[in-house]
Amino acid sequence: MAKIDELKTILAEVLEIDTQAFDKETQLLGALPEFDSMAVVGVITAMEESFGINVADDDIDATIFETVGSLLNYINQAP
Numbered sequence: 001m002a003k004i005d006e007l008k009t010i011l012a013e014v015l016e017i018d019t020q021a022f023d024k025e026t027q028l029l030g031a032l033p034e035f036d037s038m039a040v041v042g043v044i045t046a047m048e049e050s051f052g053i054n055v056a057d058d059d060i061d062a063t064i065f066e067t068v069g070s071l072l073n074y075i076n077q078a079p
Contacts, residue, residue, distance in 0.1 A: 004072055006050055011068070014042040024069030029062055040065060047071075053078035 001009075004024070012019040015034040028035050043065075044055045053075065064074045 003051070003075060004068070007068065007072055007075065010043060010046040010050060014039055014046060022068050024067065024072065026068045028067060028071065029065040035065070047075060051075050051078070
């Protein structure tokens with residue numbers, strides 16, 4: 001499964017919405033009412049499990065969660 005598809009699955013499960021039409025330009029934080037602080041925690045946890053990454057507290061910043069693409073870039077750059 002491509003990383004973007006896996007990320008869309010995570011977002012669909014955490015936000016409980018249909019994400020099939022999401023692409024890299026899809027706005028997240030501030031654009032989707034479902035994407036609140038609790039959803040951010042859920043997405044981080046699911047990303048760590050699915051992608052085998054460790055999201056450090058210092059890395060958490062609103063810009064990472066702006067769009068699907070910015071979140072995907074973070075995943076791709078994670079050690």
